[in-house]
Amino acid sequence: MQIKVAVAYHSGYGHTAKQAAAVAAGAEKVPDTQVRLVSLAELNDELWEVLQESDALIFGTPTYMGGSSAVFRAFVEATSQVWGDNMRWKNKIAGGFTNSGNMAGDKLNALIDIALFAAQHGMVWVGLAEYGGWNTSSGSPEDLNRLGSWLGAMSQSNNDEGADVTPCASDLRTAEALGRRIAETAHIHKAGRAAVGFDEVSA
Numbered sequence: 001m002q003i004k005v006a007v008a009y010h011s012g013y014g015h016t017a018k019q020a021a022a023v024a025a026g027a028e029k030v031p032d033t034q035v036r037l038v039s040l041a042e043l044n045d046e047l048w049e050v051l052q053e054s055d056a057l058i059f060g061t062p063t064y065m066g067g068s069s070a071v072f073r074a075f076v077e078a079t080s081q082v083w084g085d086n087m088r089w090k091n092k093i094a095g096g097f098t099n100s101g102n103m104a105g106d107k108l109n110a111l112i113d114i115a116l117f118a119a120q121h122g123m124v125w126v127g128l129a130e131y132g133g134w135n136t137s138s139g140s141p142e143d144l145n146r147l148g149s150w151l152g153a154m155s156q157s158n159n160d161e162g163a164d165v166t167p168c169a170s171d172l173r174t175a176e177a178l179g180r181r182i183a184e185t186a187h188i189h190k191a192g193r194a195a196v197g198f199d200e201v202s203a
């Protein structure tokens, strides 16, 4: 069974875009998975079509002023049309990721923004299933999930470094792990619904 995954993100300066590409690369590692990487900077017909036909939607935003970016919020508000049209995204698999300048930086709030948005649409949220890293005396920033996040994937980029050098390799591996898990879960969900005879998910 084929599934489609869309990685839909906003990025002001390229850091979240780099994380988004890693999420997409992780999803692509799952056989029979078609992955589309789409920017939320322009809300055009092609974007809405890609999102509608996908089985899983993975959303990314930079953390700006302790939450999701204004561009991301504009997208979220525009999806009220989808919600109002018989909750057309209900039962899609969903997940999220964010990048910010500080190690903490209130990134959790941006992930909560995304998770609540997914819940309002009746989507099925999938988090990151990896132990936290960099939390023992022998730990290192090279550890997977070094920022210790489970609601979604976090990454950090120093404010004086461009997307050519950051986020670091461990944050990109963490992003890949999220993409892979969500694609696997989308396969299980689609096959499971078919096996028990439920209606196909809305894609």
Ligand SMILES: Cc1cc2nc3c(=O)[nH]c(=O)nc-3n(C[C@H](O)[C@H](O)[C@H](O)COP(=O)(O)O)c2cc1C
Pocket: 010, 011, 012, 013, 014, 015, 016, 017, 062, 063, 064, 065, 066, 067, 099, 100, 101, 102, 103, 104, 105, 106, 107, 157, 159
């Ligand atoms: C308007 C604005 C607000 C920001 N707010 C935060 C913040 O609340 N926490 C934080 O750690 N970094 C904050 N930053 C830093 C960005 O999160 C950081 O530069 C990030 O890498 C930007 O991602 P992008 O290149 O995908 O836009 C802010 C940056 C901008 C431009």
